[in-house]
Structures are given as structure tokens and as C-alpha cells.
Amino acid sequence: MLKVENLQVSVEGKQILNKVNLSVSANSIHVLMGQNGSGKSTLAQTIMGNPFYEPVAGKIEFEGVDILGLKPDERSKKGIFLSFQYPSEVAGVGIQSFLRILYNNSHEEKLTPVRFRELLFAKSDMLGINREILERSLNDGFSGGEKKKMEILQMSILEPKLAILDEVDSGLDIDSLKIVANAVDRLRKKNNMAVLIITHYARILKYLEPDFVHVMKDGRIAKSGNRRLAYELEERGYEFDA
Amino acid sequence: MPEKTFRKNIDIRKNYSEKFGFNMPEEFLLKIEKGLNEETVKRISKAKNEPAWMLEFRLKAFGFFKEKSLPSWGPDLSKIDFDDIYYYLKPVDEAKKTWDEVPESIKNTFEKLGVPQAEKEFLAGVKAQYDSEVAYSSLTKELENEGIVFLSTDEGLRKYPEIFEEYFGKLVPFSDNKFAALNSAVWSGGSFVYIPKGAQVKRPLQAYFRINAEKMGQFERTLIIADEGSFTQYVEGCTAPVYSTDALHAAVVEVFVKKGARFRYTTIQNWSNDVYNLVTKKAKVEENAVMEWVDGNLGSKTTMKYPSCYLVGKGSRGEMLSIAYASENQHQDTGAKMIHLAPDTSSKIISKSISLKGGRSSYRGRVEVSSEAKNAKCRVECDALILDEDSASDTFPLMKINEGSAEIEHEATVSKINEEKLFYLTSRGLTEDEAMSLIVSGFIEPIVKELPMEYAIELNRLIELEMEGSVG
Numbered sequence: 001m002l003k004v005e006n007l008q009v010s011v012e013g014k015q016i017l018n019k020v021n022l023s024v025s026a027n028s029i030h031v032l033m034g035q036n037g038s039g040k041s042t043l044a045q046t047i048m049g050n051p052f053y054e055p056v057a058g059k060i061e062f063e064g065v066d067i068l069g070l071k072p073d074e075r076s077k078k079g080i081f082l083s084f085q086y087p088s089e090v091a092g093v094g095i096q097s098f099l100r101i102l103y104n105n106s107h108e109e110k111l112t113p114v115r116f117r118e119l120l121f122a123k124s125d126m127l128g129i130n131r132e133i134l135e136r137s138l139n140d141g142f143s144g145g146e147k148k149k150m151e152i153l154q155m156s157i158l159e160p161k162l163a164i165l166d167e168v169d170s171g172l173d174i175d176s177l178k179i180v181a182n183a184v185d186r187l188r189k190k191n192n193m194a195v196l197i198i199t200h201y202a203r204i205l206k207y208l209e210p211d212f213v214h215v216m217k218d219g220r221i222a223k224s225g226n227r228r229l230a231y232e233l234e235e236r237g238y239e240f241d242a
Numbered sequence: 243m244p245e246k247t248f249r250k251n252i253d254i255r256k257n258y259s260e261k262f263g264f265n266m267p268e269e270f271l272l273k274i275e276k277g278l279n280e281e282t283v284k285r286i287s288k289a290k291n292e293p294a295w296m297l298e299f300r301l302k303a304f305g306f307f308k309e310k311s312l313p314s315w316g317p318d319l320s321k322i323d324f325d326d327i328y329y330y331l332k333p334v335d336e337a338k339k340t341w342d343e344v345p346e347s348i349k350n351t352f353e354k355l356g357v358p359q360a361e362k363e364f365l366a367g368v369k370a371q372y373d374s375e376v377a378y379s380s381l382t383k384e385l386e387n388e389g390i391v392f393l394s395t396d397e398g399l400r401k402y403p404e405i406f407e408e409y410f411g412k413l414v415p416f417s418d419n420k421f422a423a424l425n426s427a428v429w430s431g432g433s434f435v436y437i438p439k440g441a442q443v444k445r446p447l448q449a450y451f452r453i454n455a456e457k458m459g460q461f462e463r464t465l466i467i468a469d470e471g472s473f474t475q476y477v478e479g480c481t482a483p484v485y486s487t488d489a490l491h492a493a494v495v496e497v498f499v500k501k502g503a504r505f506r507y508t509t510i511q512n513w514s515n516d517v518y519n520l521v522t523k524k525a526k527v528e529e530n531a532v533m534e535w536v537d538g539n540l541g542s543k544t545t546m547k548y549p550s551c552y553l554v555g556k557g558s559r560g561e562m563l564s565i566a567y568a569s570e571n572q573h574q575d576t577g578a579k580m581i582h583l584a585p586d587t588s589s590k591i592i593s594k595s596i597s598l599k600g601g602r603s604s605y606r607g608r609v610e611v612s613s614e615a616k617n618a619k620c621r622v623e624c625d626a627l628i629l630d631e632d633s634a635s636d637t638f639p640l641m642k643i644n645e646g647s648a649e650i651e652h653e654a655t656v657s658k659i660n661e662e663k664l665f666y667l668t669s670r671g672l673t674e675d676e677a678m679s680l681i682v683s684g685f686i687e688p689i690v691k692e693l694p695m696e697y698a699i700e701l702n703r704l705i706e707l708e709m710e711g712s713v714g
Contacts, residue, residue, distance in 0.1 A: 076668070088666040105671045
């Protein structure tokens with residue numbers, strides 16, 4: 001589904017990613033680990049199309065189509081979703097009308113505000129999101145955990161084919177983490193969604209069993225393996241000989 | 243390769259020409275040739291058949307106008323050619339009570355602007371001014387029976403001369419500034435409103451000002467008296483055709499808010515970019531009364547407007563909520579004045595501006611607290627949003643506080659559209675333009691929610707149109 005080949009990315013002339021190769025198929029769960037500054041978020045942002053990151057060589061294919069020339073909204077419409085590490089706060093934009101735009105943009109069926117509310121409440125209740133929060137502006141003044149849940153709520157509204165979750169576990173307590181992980185897994189099973197998890201910690205992997213674990217170092221994928229690698233890393237740290 | 247930067251082409255007025263910028267063939271009963279001299283002033287007065295004191299007032303004002311130089315501060319007004327403006331064009335003999343009596347071209351204009359429709363749906367009364375005179379005037383029977391008066395100012399002067407002698411020009415003397423003097427010399431049209439004691443006007447009164455002729459000057463004069471304990475919402479809208487020549491709009495508005503009354507005055511100014519919009523608005527607010535100005539400045543070439551509240555009564559309150567939108571070739575120089583002259587008075591100024599495509603918006607405010615105004619409270623908040631590098635925003639706040647117990651808060655922020663925020667929203671499937679308009683509408687939301695959305699024809703339509711397919 002997602003194929004990253006020899007990807008090199010620069011920011012203001014400085015190389016951040018160096019020949020990254022990654023292949024993610026439908027229904028699978030991949031985990032990307034690595035120290036701060038190793039390039040994990042850069043890879044996620046580049047796949048989503050952040051214009052700040054310049055791909056200088058290599059390619060990114062999604063369902064066999066080169067997406068490097070596409071804008072972020074076009075990538076979203078193809079079914080790619082990125083849960084941000086630091087979601088933006090958008091004052092004055094009501095969550096309910098915003099989420100309804102997302103729904104109506106991504107689904108054939110268009111819902112009226114009343115019908116959409118029903119669907120929204122079903123999804124937000126499942127994530128344990130207080131309904132009062134849905135009356136507020138998007139992420140405006142939210143705690144870290146509330147923002148992460150709002151990202152997952154947006155994911156469940158958009159129903160992407162590929163979900164990239166950039167440190168979705170930071171800011172969540174253990175109960176919330178479990179709820180979020182279960183929501184991701186349900187959507188994966190329902191839609192054969194592919195999942196790419198970026199994290200520092202193995203704790204989310206208790207609820208989301210990865211098929212592959214990759215370790216990034218100095219802008220490239222230094223090591224890949226199965227889930228055992230994640231626990232090894234947590235025990236021994238990233239100081240291994242790649 | 244993705245584009246390095248986002249395009250920034252949101253423009254909420256991009257369809258102005260077709261929607262508002264049209265013009266109708268000129269039909270008139272009298273059009274005084276262009277240019278301004280004492281003869282012009284006398285001819286306007288004669289055409290109106292008004293009392294001698296008014297002609298005298300006009301001539302004195304004209305004298306002051308001639309003497310006074312253009313303001314040495316603020317936007318550049320040196321390009322205004324006062325000799326290339328028409329000062330009086332009379333389209334109808336009198337304000338009509340039904341749309342059927344209004345001449346076809348005028349009626350069609352207001353229909354295109356949606357005025358009769360809005361009137362049917364939610365207004366208690368309408369004044370529709372076309373060039374120099376009010377062409378259509380209505381007020382529901384109910385309100386008329388309650389003693390509410392809503393007339394064109396010319397008609398008001400004829401019917402209530404004693405009220406005019408007491409109030410007209412008392413809050414805004416012609417010597418207030420050059421353009422108040424110009425208005426006082428050549429004024430025509432506008433609304434006269436009297437709300438009797440205790441009357442609660444539930445549905446708003448609306449005035450719509452339309453310029454049709456090229457090189458036109460419109461100088462309406464509005465006088466409002468809200469008597470004790472009354473409540474009223476008043477809305478005005480303005481638009482004009484797009485020509486390539488300059489037009490001039492210099493209005494004067496005087497509002498007297500008596501003890502315990504509340505008056506809300508909402509303006510959605512959407513002149514074409516031909517228009518110099520130089521307006522003087524003042525309110526005198528008595529004991530425990532509330533005056534609220536809500537001011538949307540979207541249009542015009544240059545606007546200078548600083549509505550003020552003179553808080554003369556104990557416990558009185560003044561508010562200003564404003565949005566300025568400055569795009570290509572526009573300079574919005576707007577703000578507010580809150581003058582605290584009595585104890586326990588409070589005021590609030592919230593000003594938001596958006597600058598894009600080389601436009602410039604300036605906030606100019608003045609807060610004064612006199613030594614009599616014990617325990618005055620004032621909050622000023624100015625937020626500017628700048629959408630691109632060619633555009634600018636500046637702030638000129640002035641505070642004169644002569645009383646130690648005053649609580650004054652002032653906050654000002656300037657923000658640029660943040661690329662991260664745009665990327666965040668586009669990553670959810672919104673196009674750049676949709677994301678941009680969402681951010682902009684979110685920015686002005688605190689003011690828009692205060693607007694009478696059901697009937698503020700201009701902004702309502704503009705924002706909804708822009709948001710079509712995005713905000714549900």
C-alpha cells in the first residue's frame with residue numbers, strides 16, 4: 001500500500017532523511033522507533049506532504065501511485081491520515097462543524113447536522129470524549145491528552161486507508177491509551193487499515209500488536225525486526241550496533 | 243515536488259463586481275452640477291425647503307470646511323478632488339411607503355441587494371437611501387402605534403423641528419472635523435429615530451445606503467434618540483457600483499441613549515473600492531444606559547471612522563466590536579473612542595483586522611478617564627491577522643487616565659497565518675483556500691457571533707458564500 005524508496009529529505013539544504021526504504025501493506029501494523037531527532041517525525045510529515053520538508057531524491061508511492069507531487073489535501077483524499085505529535089489549535093472553528101466537513105468531504109453520503117451529531121456522539125463516546133468538549137473550538141486550550149483523542153476522533157471520521165500515528169501515546173494515561181489503541185485496532189480490522197506507529201515506548205504495543213518494528217537512526221532505518229525488537233530496545237536503549 | 247509555499251488567495255470580496263458593483267442608468271429629478279461652493283450649499287437647502295436656521299448652519303459649516311485643512315495624521319486623503327464630486331442627486335420626490343411606488347431601477351437595485359426580502363423576513367422597518375435621498379421608507383404598524391418614529395432625516399426635520407433644534411449637531415458639531423463640517427454643509431437623507439420611554443423594539447430597524455451615480459458624494463445624517471429604558475437594534479449596510487473614479491461618503495451619526503436605555507448600532511460597510519469613507523459617529527450615554535457599536539468595515543478605498551461613546555451618566559457602558567478587512571488598494575483606519583466622564587462607567591473595545599494582498603489596516607483608539615470617573619473600567623483588545631508579506635497592520639492606542647481608581651486592560655496581538663496550522667488543516671482534506679477561510683472565519687468568530695446574522699445582509703452573505711461546502 002505504502003512504498004517509500006530511497007527517500008532523501010532536506011530542510012533548508014540540510015539533509016534529514018537519508019535513503020529511507022519502507023513498505024507497509026494493508027491491514028498491517030508497523031512501528032517506528034528511534035531517538036529524538038532520528039527522523040521519525042520528518043518521515044511522517046513528508047509522507048503527509050508538509051511543504052516544509054523537501055524530498056530531494058527517491059519516491060513515495062501509495063497504492064502504486066507516486067504521491068510526491070500531491071498536496072496534503074490530495075493525499076488525505078487518497079486515504080492517508082497523520083495523527084500529529086503537536087496538533088494545531090484553531091480558535092473559533094467549532095469542532096462539530098469542522099468534523100462534519102471532514103465527514104462530508106470523505107464520504108459519498110452527506111449527512112445533515114442532526115444525523116451527523118448522532119454518528120459523532122457514537123464515535124466520541126467510544127473514545128471517552130466528554131460531549132462538552134465537542135462544543136468547543138478545535139484543540140483550542142486542550143490538554144495534550146485531549147488533543148490526541150481529538151486526532152483519533154478525526155481519524156475515525158475520515159476512515160483512512162493508512163493511519164500514521166506520531167507519538168499518539170504521549171500525553172495519554174494508561175486507560176486512555178487502551179481506549180485509543182482499541183479504536184485504532186477496530187478501524188484496522190473494519191477497513192483493512194494499515195497503521196504506522198511512531199513511538200518511544202513499547203507500552204502501546206500491548207494493545208496493538210505490531211507486525212514489524214523499525215528503528216531509525218541518523219535519518220535512515222537502521223534495523224527492522226518483529227515485535228521482540230521493540231522490547232529489546234526498551235530494555236537496552238538505542239545504543240546498538242546497526 | 244510539492245509547492246514550497248501555500249497560495250494565499252482567499253478574498254471574501256472576490257465577487258463584489260457582480261453582486262454589488264453593478265449600476266443602473268441615472269434617473270433623477272435634480273442633479274446639481276459637480277463641484278462645491280456656497281451656491282451648491284444654498285441650492286441643496288432650497289431644494290429641501292428647510293427652515294432658515296438649517297441654511298445658516300450649513301453655511302457656517304461650509305465656512306469651517308473651507309478653512310480646515312485635511313488631517314495631518316492617518317491615511318492619505320490628498321487625492322480627493324472635491325471639485326470632481328457631485329454633491330446632490332435627487333432620485334425621487336419623496337420617500338415611498340411601498341416598493342411598488344419606488345421607480346423601477348431603484349427598486350431593482352434594492353431587490354438585487356436583498357433588501358425587500360430581508361424586510362419581509364426579519365426587519366421592523368427600513369430606510370433605503372439611493373444617492374442623496376431616501377427612496378423607500380417603512381415601519382410596521384405595531385411600532386408606529388407604540389410611538390416609535392423612524393423617518394428620513396429630512397422628513398424628521400419637517401415633522402419634529404423642536405427635537406432637531408435641541409439635538410441636531412449638538413453631539414457632533416460641524417467643527418468636530420473637516421468631514422463632519424462637509425457633511426453639515428451638504429447633508430441629505432439618513433435616518434431619524436425616536437424610541438419612546440420603555441419601548442422594546444424586538445426586530446431591528448435597518449437603513450441601507452446605496453450610491454448609484456458615478457463620482458457621487460453621499461452625505462447622510464443620522465439622528466437617534468433612545469428614550470429612557472428603551473431597547474433597540476439598528477443595522478445599516480452600504481454598497482456602491484465599481485467605477486474607476488472616486489466617490490465620497492461622509493456621514494455623521496449622533497445617538498442619544500437616555501437613562502437605562504440600550505442601543506445597538508451595527509454597520510456592515512461594504513462600499514466599492516472607489517469610495518473614500520470618512521465618517522463621524524458619536525453616542526452620548528446617560529445613567530446606566532448601554533451603547534454598543536458593532537462595526538464591520540469590508541469595503542471602501544479608504545475608511546476613517548472612530549465611533550465614540552461619551553459615558554456621561556453614572557454606571558453607563560460603551561462597547562465597540564469591530565472587524566476591518568483590508569485587501570488590495572484598501573486602507574482601513576478605524577477604531578473607537580471611549581470617554582469616561584462619570585463614576586462606575588465601563589467600556590470595552592474589541593477590534594479585529596485582516597490584511598491581505600497589500601491592504602493596510604490601522605487601529606486607532608482613544609480611552610479617556612476624567613477625574614470625575616471613579617471606578618471606571620476599560621478593556622481594549624486588538625488582534626490583527628496578516629495574510630501575506632505585502633500587507634500591513636498598525637496600532638495607535640491612546641490612553642489618558644486622570645483617575646487613580648481606573649482599571650484599564652490593553653492587549654494587542656499580531657499574527658501571521660501559520661504554515662503549520664494550514665498544513666494541519668489541509669492534511670485533513672481541506673484545500674488551502676478552505677483551510678485559509680476556516681482560519682479567517684475562526685479569527686473573526688468572536689465578533690461574527692455577536693452580529694445579527696439573520697439580517698446583517700452583507701457580511702452574512704459574504705461569509706456564507708465563502709464557506710459554502712466547507713462550514714455546514
